[in-house]
Amino acid sequence: MAYSIEITQSTTRKQKPDPNHLIFGKHFTDHMFILDYSVEQGWYNPRIIPYQPITLDPAARVFHYGQTVFEGLKAYRTSEGRTLLFRPDQNFKRLNRSNVRMSIPELDEELAIEGLRKLVEIDQDWIPEVEGTSLYIRPFVIATQASLGVAPSHTYQFLIIMSPVGAYYAEGIHPVKIYVESDYVRTVKGGVGTAKTGGNYAASLKAQEEASGKGYSQVLWLDGVHHKYIEEVGSMNVFFKVNGTVITPELNGSILDGITRKSILELLASWNVPVEERTISIEELYEAHKNGTLEEAFGTGTAAVISPIGQLCWKDEEITLNGGETGELSAKLYDTLTGIQRGVLPDPFGWTMKL
Template identity: 70%
Template structure:
């Protein structure tokens, strides 16, 4: 299959930011990818153009009905100068699962991967060097048809933008504090919790504001039906080491299929560390904390990679985990996964894809 992507290079390159002081998702590279969709024509006109504003009709359906999805992945610079992407085909697969749930036409996976490859190569000088740094890649789709009828859009744009980033959390690999939400819910089975769509994140902002005011980095969500089973943290899937076994909530139709989550499960099985995907109630977790069996906790996600959890606040009670310190397993997982991503250690799973 021959994929022809038109390329228009910028005539006004931006000044690249210093690695020191990078804030996640605040600076963007010189170029972006755009692909259009029109009903009856399909996806067409793939192009890489200078990073720019986009113009849309005020009646565009994305503004009124939230028909939009996105993804997040990273490119890394190795010590010997190679560029690696981590499991990009899984991100493209999940992007199309989100598209299907939001009634957005499927995007050809080969075209999406080639767009990622060419865009990263064009802006490769933007990939930062240093511990914890990477080039964050944000593919997304928006509904652009100007019509106020409640129905799937007949027009869309698929775009990819790039951002040089450092650690997602200011704490880095140091433990974060998490507030367990008991008032609001984010998703229920049958809803859009498994899709990476903007509304999921908007629904969490109110709870996040309250958690931030109390000094907590993120919200941990309980299920929307029983209000007692742990689901995920705002930007991460979540794992707990309880009495030697690592437990993570099972994918139940309202939890995002995390690619880092899947990678961690594969690593744990590779190391022959017991791991379970199952329902886990906040009561069970509280009891494990009281009995001393809750040994470690950590979140996983593309942005944060591995983020140890040092404290949970559940209805005003503070559950301190591993004395608020980074656990041995959390550190090993972080070092191993980031080592694979950066090409510093062997990749026995074939997860990385060299961009060339």
């Protein structure tokens, strides 16, 4: 289907940051995509305009009741100068699942992808070409109706903004230290843990702040009822290799259905690596370490792709995994997935979209 997207080019272009010293989420491209919603018109008026502040009434429901969702994906520049997007269809499918949970009208996914394509094409010179860098893309929806009544908004805006980002590992992939959270709760089954909504991240900040103060990179969340079953690591899903089998927590209604998680599971299946999606307790994990069967662990997400876990701390008991080094499987998954994303390796799964 052909979509009519109005385009207003910026008359003044920003100075681009040094691609060798990029800070995540600090610099933004020259343009952004916007789509409006009203009960009477549905989603309408798709347009690309110069990047600029948005004006909202102080009573807009997004400020008071947190009715908002977002996504994160990347555009990559290949060595041949092509632009690749990684599985954008999956991001917009998940965005719509988040919309449903947050009582936001579903988007036309094809229109959203077309808006994204045109936006990336217009600002493609913002995609950094230094190895390991990329253009981070942030689609999001906000409730805009000015009303303090506790009810779903009648108006919304869907926007896409973009920011060049540096390599997650400036000096190469390396393991991180993770703190197992036993007191705070981020979400529970039946809540909004499966939705990519701002409140989930606000709920994680206190625990993250305390973990950082103790010298740990991220928090490993346990379930909110029993405080014993592993869920996810901060902004990442988590995997453990135990006695040759890769185990990851099953999607239980409080864990985000990660796009990278999905890709890793499909890669492992193609390699005939045994995988189990199931509940796993922190006690079981520590017991596996004690008896020598816990071989390696890693997190998965858009930012780092694969983040090896070198240490875990639970109730003041710290354990070291794989000698604190990146595991063989973690390294292979990282090299393979980033190779596909950047067009260096073949893409037998059809994951990349060429612009």
